[in-house]
Amino acid sequence: MYKATINVTLKKSVLDPQGKTVLHALGTLGFEEAKDIRVGKFFEVTLDAASPEKAESRIRDMCDRLLTNPVIEDYSFDLKKS
Amino acid sequence: MKAAVIVFPGSNCDTDCAHALSDIMKMRVEFVWHKESTLPDVDLVVLPGGFSYGDYLRTGAIARFSPVMQAVAKHADDGRPLIGICNGFQVLLEAGLLPGAMLRNRSISFVCKHVWVRVEDTDTVFTRKIDKGATLSIPIAHGEGNYTCDDDTFNRLQDESRIVFRYASKNGETDDQHNPNGSRDHIAGIINEKRNVLGMMPHPERASETILSSPDGRGIWESLL
Numbered sequence: 510m511y512k513a514t515i516n517v518t519l520k521k522s523v524l525d526p527q528g529k530t531v532l533h534a535l536g537t538l539g540f541e542e543a544k545d546i547r548v549g550k551f552f553e554v555t556l557d558a559a560s561p562e563k564a565e566s567r568i569r570d571m572c573d574r575l576l577t578n579p580v581i582e583d584y585s586f587d588l589k590k591s
Numbered sequence: 592m593k594a595a596v597i598v599f600p601g602s603n604c605d606t607d608c609a610h611a612l613s614d615i616m617k618m619r620v621e622f623v624w625h626k627e628s629t630l631p632d633v634d635l636v637v638l639p640g641g642f643s644y645g646d647y648l649r650t651g652a653i654a655r656f657s658p659v660m661q662a663v664a665k666h667a668d669d670g671r672p673l674i675g676i677c678n679g680f681q682v683l684l685e686a687g688l689l690p691g692a693m694l695r696n697r698s699i700s701f702v703c704k705h706v707w708v709r710v711e712d713t714d715t716v717f718t719r720k721i722d723k724g725a726t727l728s729i730p731i732a733h734g735e736g737n738y739t740c741d742d743d744t745f746n747r748l749q750d751e752s753r754i755v756f757r758y759a760s761k762n763g764e765t766d767d768q769h770n771p772n773g774s775r776d777h778i779a780g781i782i783n784e785k786r787n788v789l790g791m792m793p794h795p796e797r798a799s800e801t802i803l804s805s806p807d808g809r810g811i812w813e814s815l816l
Contacts, residue, residue: 519694522741523694523739524694524739524773525694526694526695526696526697526698526699526737526773527695527699530699575648575652575656576648578649578652578685578692580684580690580691580692580739580740580741581692581694581739
């Protein structure tokens with residue numbers, strides 16, 4: 510079994526209304542040192558695969574087809590044997 | 592004229608759409624559950640608003656994999672009219688039947704109010720009986736209507752006259768103040784290349800009779816007849 514931890518972020522070119530609002534809220538709490546925030550998503554996928562390469566390619570497929578919207582989001586992931 | 596209204600788990604404007612089309616416009620309307628793999632023989636397909644699959648993952652992201660969506664894509668591919676309203680528009684974007692994507696509203700709040708929408712293009716089956724430049728009072732109700740797309744897509748939409756509706760003032764001026772969600776260039780509705788698939792955030796079915804404060808959405812249904 511493998512465990513993939515996937516991070517999804519909005520593409521750099523895409524505005525993040527949520528991040529902007531959270532940044533503003535941090536500012537009002539006194540965290541003026543926070544200069545930028547991007548809100549993203551996190552997935553943990555446990556999967557069965559014959560090899561790490563297979564697991565990697567299946568995770569990529571999952572990300573491309575469902576877990577992310579390639580029009581606005583980028584992803585990266587980390588794979589471990591579990 | 593026959594229409595099918597697709598019902599996903601979490602759709603909540605399906606009955607409103609059926610009411611507008613059948614009781615007001617006298618079309619024959621059938622509801623089609625998302626698990627069906629075929630459509631009845633209809634002229635028009637409506638993807639209604641709501642919160643399909645609870646908006647899990649991303650709005651419209653799960654609904655696009657419903658069995659009925661293959662038949663809906665085929666209907667569109669055959670050149671027949673397909674309209675996605677609000678969540679239906681979000682489903683069309685996720686399904687790749689229209690380009691671009693939705694982001695959270697600029698205000699990050701759910702916005703529910705009547706807005707003015709300027710008709711940008713009347714060379715479509717959905718707007719052919721409306722005057723170009725007319726402003727329509729139609730309500731919106733969404734948390735993710737902040738339409739975005741890359742520059743190439745935007746230029747194509749613009750060059751091919753595929754931006755059908757823009758948010759505007761009553762007099763037709765477009766500016767940030769009259770844009771309720773921050774959408775790119777005030778876009779409220781776009782059409783596909785073949786000009787038979789329309790996605791729009793405003794709800795014409797909720798503005799199809801005077802008793803509901805505005806009959807302005809009716810022109811869209813009348814254009815289809």
